[in-house]
Amino acid sequence: MVKKRVPDWLNSSLWSSTPSVDDDRLHRYTSEPAATTSSPEPVVEPPVPVPPPSASTAIRTESPKSDRDSRANNNVTNDDNGTSSGPSAEDVSRQAQLIVELSKKIINLRELRKIASQGIPDGPGIRSTVWKLLLGYLPPDRGLWTSELAKKRSQYKHFKEELLMNPVTKNDMLxxxxxxxxxxxxxxxxxxxxxxxxxxxxxxxxxxxxxxxxxxxxxxSQEEHPLSLGKTSIWNQYFQDSEIIEQIDRDVKRTHPDMHFFSGDSSLAKSNQEALRNILIVFAKLNPGIRYVQGMNEILAPLYYVFRSDPDEDNVASAEADTFFCFVELLSGFRDHFCQQLDNSVVGIRATITKLSQLLKEHDEELWRHLEITTKVNPQFYAFRWITLLLTQEFNFADSLHIWDTILSDPEGPLETLLRICCSMLILIRRRLLAGDFTANLKLLQHYPPANISHLLYVANKLRKQPSI
Missing domain, CATH: 3.30.160 (Double Stranded RNA Binding Domain)
Known part of the structure; x- marks a missing residue:
């Protein structure tokens, strides 16, 4: 049997990642424990919000990158002297296009997706607004924004009043x-x-x-008895809620410990942790079929960070409410992955991992055979975390935001784009994988090396344009 040959452009050294010291990452979703750890990444900070430009203001240059991005992003483009280069002309042009598009009375979502899919350059509140549009939280008609936001934010306030009252106070739900x-x-x-x-x-x-x-x-009555374990028992429901809240509290405290925005004793960090906690508890109580699954905090964090960093004061004040509804919308495309009863169904996480395996076989059968047949690296060992956490644990925070720009922009839906990106991650390090055995490859895939994100997304897009090789 003749093996499918990968195209020359995939074998180019341009796509190869240089070996590096593995990062210390979460391994709660992997079958194998981490073999090594490294020193923690430097503490990173959120960008300082700047006033948004008016729609009529001409864009002359892109806002300088924040300290957070310059320290967190290990993959900035370097010039011949090895120093970091400034924003490219393409980035400046893309930011100008986005601002022009966002200033229209009726926003063309198709055009917005096309522009944003290449990555949203750093700018005053641009990513925040674009994400809300892409997730359907904001309607394309700008004239409806004020009323829609007021309605949704009031609704979330009502949810909190009904569901987040302290169980030991007189206003308690229980x-x-x-x-x-x-x-x-x-x-x-x-x-x-x-x-x-x-x-x-x-x-x-x-x-x-x-x-x-x-x-x-x-x-x-049976439902009032404190020792009742019946499903209709209010006591039983109370104890289940308590267990979930304890799990949420533990996970929220572990969210991005390398960022002062989420971690530490500052008032900002504590306020942000409280917001994440509120959102996850409300979501769990409103979705009894799923409730809370460990790792949801990692998906929530990028959304809240982007919305909380918006320079508009009203948006900052309502970042928690905005994040809740966008989190619900984002998770709707992946909710079956979090339902254990569906694990073995055609829509469950195992079926999705199988799709990734088939995608790799279609585009690079040699690599697929080496991983799954020769070295017997089951894709579930690494892909489970990649898929369920939307790659938030495989790249630094700044790169994750860039990847999400592409995932949220795809009109085919976020899952198909995510799978193409995951397949591209395998192809980019194919030489190292083909040279490795089970242990080396598993370690490499569970500690994915730094990569050029623009190249990664380019390869993912090539996989769509060329469905067969």
Missing amino acids: QSVCMYKHGFLNVFVASQSEISRRLEKAKSYEHDETNKGPLSRSEI
Whole structure:
């Protein structure tokens, strides 16, 4: 059998990543533990917001890159002397095109996707607005933005009032009312819709002079009994919620420990952690079929960072609400990956990993055979995390944002684009993979080396334009 030969442009040294010391990454989704660790990455900071230019202002040059980007991005383009070069003319032109497009009364989403798919250059609030449009949070008609934002932000405020009240306060969604009568403790746990009724019932019982005996055990319903494990038990629901909230708290505290924006004792970090926590709890309670799955915090972080870094004060104040709805929309395209009951279905995570394997075989059968047949590197060992966390753990934060620009812009949907990018990641390091055994390849794929993101996305796009090789 004749093996399919990869095109010359894929074998070019231009696409090869140079060996480097592996980063210390999360391994909660891998079957093999990390073999080595390295020193932590330097602390990175969010960019300082700058006032947005008016729609009529001509774009002369791109805003300088933030300290965060210059330190976090290990793959900046270098000139012949090895020093970092400034923004390219292409980036400046793309930013100007985006601002012109965003200033129109009716935004052409097709054109916006085309421009943004190449990456959104650093600019005052551009990525924030573009992402909201791409995710359907903002309508194309600019005249509707104010009313739509007000409606959604008010809705999220209502969600928080209904779902995030402290369980030990009187305004709680799950409230205990204890009465001690003649040595008998009767505990009532009420949902918000029944708090008033049960409180009134408790008060009337307490002041009823004709009632001198203890409460009957028959008066305690199954759903009110604190030891009940039934699915309809309010106590059982309360304990499940507590477990999920504890998991969310642990994960939120681990989110990007290398960034002061998310980690540390500063008021900014604590405020941002609280926002992530609120969003994840509200999402879990509104989506009982999925609830919270470990790793969702990693998908949430880029959205919140982008919206919280918007220079517009109103947008900053409502970043939590905006992030919640965009998170829901983004996850809708991947929600089946987080539902354990669907793992073995045609829409589950295993089926998606199989699609990646088939895509690699279609474009580079030699590499596919070496990985899965010769060295027996199961794609689930590395692709599970790549796919479920949308590559947030494989690249530095700045590069992840660039990759997301492309993922969110694709009219075919984010999943197909994600799979092409994952396939491109394999092809870019094919020489090292073909030379490696099981141990070396698994380590390489679980600690993906630094790569030129523009080249990576170029290869991914070539895979779409050339469906067969």
